[in-house]
Amino acid sequence: MTTSPLLEFTDLTKRFGGVTALDAFSMHLDRGEILGLIGPNGSGKTTSFNLLTGIYPATAGTIRFDGQEITNASPRQVYEAGIVRTFQRSRLCLELSIYDNIMIGDTSRLSQGLWANLVKRNSFRAEFDASFQKARDLVATFSGHLADRMFEPVGTLPMIERRRIEICRALVSAPRLLLLDEPSAGMTHDETDQLMRDILDVRARGNGLSIIIVEHEMGVIERITDRCVVLSYGRKIADGTYAEVASDAEVQNAYLGVD
Numbered sequence: 001m002t003t004s005p006l007l008e009f010t011d012l013t014k015r016f017g018g019v020t021a022l023d024a025f026s027m028h029l030d031r032g033e034i035l036g037l038i039g040p041n042g043s044g045k046t047t048s049f050n051l052l053t054g055i056y057p058a059t060a061g062t063i064r065f066d067g068q069e070i071t072n073a074s075p076r077q078v079y080e081a082g083i084v085r086t087f088q089r090s091r092l093c094l095e096l097s098i099y100d101n102i103m104i105g106d107t108s109r110l111s112q113g114l115w116a117n118l119v120k121r122n123s124f125r126a127e128f129d130a131s132f133q134k135a136r137d138l139v140a141t142f143s144g145h146l147a148d149r150m151f152e153p154v155g156t157l158p159m160i161e162r163r164r165i166e167i168c169r170a171l172v173s174a175p176r177l178l179l180l181d182e183p184s185a186g187m188t189h190d191e192t193d194q195l196m197r198d199i200l201d202v203r204a205r206g207n208g209l210s211i212i213i214v215e216h217e218m219g220v221i222e223r224i225t226d227r228c229v230v231l232s233y234g235r236k237i238a239d240g241t242y243a244e245v246a247s248d249a250e251v252q253n254a255y256l257g258v259d
């Protein structure tokens, strides 16, 4: 069994002109771990996700995933390595169905192009049925009644269900690392509570999934994370359990301006 970290940042640095968004940030994520990446506004959390997923190149430093260096890999290479993300703002196509939205996340879904599918109807049908079943099974693990509405447009669903669909879209490619960017944004307290249960369920189902969650709701972080890394002005200022980092003087100072 491999015990090396699944993910490692070493001295990861990103400058945008004169702004240092990440400053020699080093951290690791263990296999199967749920890690909270927290810090005040502008501390570099989203930039970390953007470097990890190939949206921006790093100015310096390295990213290793499962023993391979992936610094500056393209978004496609990152996806193929098994890293997927959800976004702060919903990226669902509201006019499209639940099924369509989920299958956008699975680029392995159909092996042939349009013309081959028109000619070879039977093999297309078999591939379609398998992909539909896969999406439906995944949705059913979150919500039985949603699984019966796979062809309804996502725009008719409440926020919690939309978030679930986004998570299903991320999970349909069977990733090893799920990045959640503020999953509670725009949801009520009760919806957030349900979503936390969903996330813990996803992890409990196993498959070795690891999760990094960026979240401003500290109740969420406290309840679902195994460990937290705290950023302030692009620098790591604490690394430990929620209880440890919450009682750290530098963390309290960064959040509250308390000395």
Ligand SMILES: Nc1ncnc2c1ncn2[C@@H]1O[C@H](COP(=O)(O)OP(=O)(O)OP(=O)(O)O)[C@@H](O)[C@H]1O
Binding pocket: 016, 019, 020, 021, 039, 040, 041, 042, 043, 044, 045, 046, 047, 048
């Ligand atoms: N594309 C960009 N161009 C210029 N500056 C940027 C860019 N992206 C981020 N920054 C700057 O980098 C710093 C870190 O921003 P980042 O969005 O990573 O913070 P964050 O911790 O995710 O904040 P929030 O909690 O508000 O989402 C900020 O000063 C931000 O203004």
